[in-house]
Amino acid sequence: MKIPSNARIEYEKACDASNKNKFEEAEQHARTATDKFQDYSAAWVMLGVIFEEQHKAQEARDACSHATAIDATYLPAYLCAAEVSARIREWEQVLNAADLALSLKSEGDPYAYYYRSIAYLHLNNPVEAKKSALQAVEIDVNHNEPSLYLLLAQIYDREGDSANAIAQLQQFLKHSTDRQQEDAAKRFLAKLESQQSAK
Numbered sequence: 001m002k003i004p005s006n007a008r009i010e011y012e013k014a015c016d017a018s019n020k021n022k023f024e025e026a027e028q029h030a031r032t033a034t035d036k037f038q039d040y041s042a043a044w045v046m047l048g049v050i051f052e053e054q055h056k057a058q059e060a061r062d063a064c065s066h067a068t069a070i071d072a073t074y075l076p077a078y079l080c081a082a083e084v085s086a087r088i089r090e091w092e093q094v095l096n097a098a099d100l101a102l103s104l105k106s107e108g109d110p111y112a113y114y115y116r117s118i119a120y121l122h123l124n125n126p127v128e129a130k131k132s133a134l135q136a137v138e139i140d141v142n143h144n145e146p147s148l149y150l151l152l153a154q155i156y157d158r159e160g161d162s163a164n165a166i167a168q169l170q171q172f173l174k175h176s177t178d179r180q181q182e183d184a185a186k187r188f189l190a191k192l193e194s195q196q197s198a199k
Contacts, residue, residue, distance in 0.1 A: 007037035014046050018053070026050045041067045041074045048080040052087060060084040075104055075112075082115035095119035110136040110145055117151055121158070130155045146175040150185055162192050 003011075014029035027050045033043035048063035061084050067077035078101035085093035094115050101112035113136035120129035133152045140148060149172035156165035169189040176182050 003040060004037050007033045007040055007043065010036060011040065011043045011046060014043070014050070018046065018050055021053075023050050023054050027054075039070045041071045041077060044070065045074075045076045045080045048077075048084065052080075052084050055087075057084055057088045073104055075101055075109060078104070079109075079111050079115070082112075086115060086118060089122070091119045091122040095123065108139060110139040110148065113139070114145065114148060114151070117155070121151070121155055126155050126158045130159075143175040146172050146177075147181065149175070150181065153185075153188065157188075157192065162196050166192050166196070 010029045010033035014026045014033060017023075017026035017029060027047065030043055030047040030050055034040055034047065037043070044063050044067035048060045048067065051057075051060035051063055061081065064077055064080035064084060067074055067080065071077070078097045082094050082097035082101065085091075085097060098112050098116035098119060101109070102116065113132045117129045117132035117136060120126070120132060130152070133148060133155060136145070137148050137152065149168045153165045153168035153172065156162075156168060166189060169185050169192070172185050173182060173189070176185070
């Protein structure tokens with residue numbers, strides 16, 4: 001599908017503003033992109049992401065589902081829906097979106113497995129959660145998503161496997177660039193290590 005250049009330019013401006021956390025500006029550009037080209041799936045997903053960052057869950061969900069209505073095979077639309085549902089802790093919805101993403105033959109994308117794993121963990125199914133998280137880690141050979149290790153640490157901790165939880169946290173700290181998450185991981189690691197030494 002040929003995207004008009006004026007819509008593409010607005011989309012690129014939206015991406016740039018979003019990366020700088022200028023969400024109101026990003027929203028304006030994304031809206032202009034979708035006004036100029038109604039069937040612009042990527043711009044609708046961008047709009048969903050921007051709304052999600054602004055904690056506008058319903059608008060985010062509407063934008064993501066608009067993208068899937070335009071193109072039912074567009075993977076980012078389902079990942080967008082999964083992220084929105086995860087933010088508002090609707091785990092069945094997260095699982096549904098992740099399963100739809102995986103039905104698109106998206107085996108090479110770790111994010112569908114990541115969301116599936118989070119959903120299963122919160123739905124108290126650690127076996128399935130671990131299976132999906134391990135599949136995501138296997139795909140993510142360049143460690144682009146360090147939070148996968150954090151997720152695995154939580155799963156192993158839930159299973160009572162402190163040694164593996166500690167190993168995953170160490171992996172996370174080796175690859176992470178998120179200071180806030182690192183601080184939380186260090187606290188989690190200290191707790192597990194003190195529990196182990198108390199045994």
